[in-house]
Amino acid sequence: MAGEKSEPIAVGAVLDRYEEDKAVLLVGDEEQQVVFPADKLPPGLDEGDYIRMKISFDEAATERARQEAADLLREIKERNP
Numbered sequence: 001m002a003g004e005k006s007e008p009i010a011v012g013a014v015l016d017r018y019e020e021d022k023a024v025l026l027v028g029d030e031e032q033q034v035v036f037p038a039d040k041l042p043p044g045l046d047e048g049d050y051i052r053m054k055i056s057f058d059e060a061a062t063e064r065a066r067q068e069a070a071d072l073l074r075e076i077k078e079r080n081p
Contacts (some may be wrong), residue, residue, distance in 0.1 A: 008056035015041070015049045
């Protein structure tokens with residue numbers, strides 16, 4: 001994907017319906033269907049409500065995950081030369 005990772009984006013969606021503990025969102029102008037954990041949405045939303053989500057790159061979490069993966073790989077290589 002092209003673009004600057006540090007630039008957050010905002011995307012709109014409509015809550016289409018709930019299915020058990022999931023929410024089905026129709027995202028963006030194309031209304032792409034996305035299944036999302038219902039407990040991560042603001043409380044009190046009803047079907048047909050519109051929401052706006054801010055999405056940004058988490059550099060610190062990404063670096064921690066990469067370091068953890070590198071450490072695990074190093075441990076495996078050290079145990080199995």
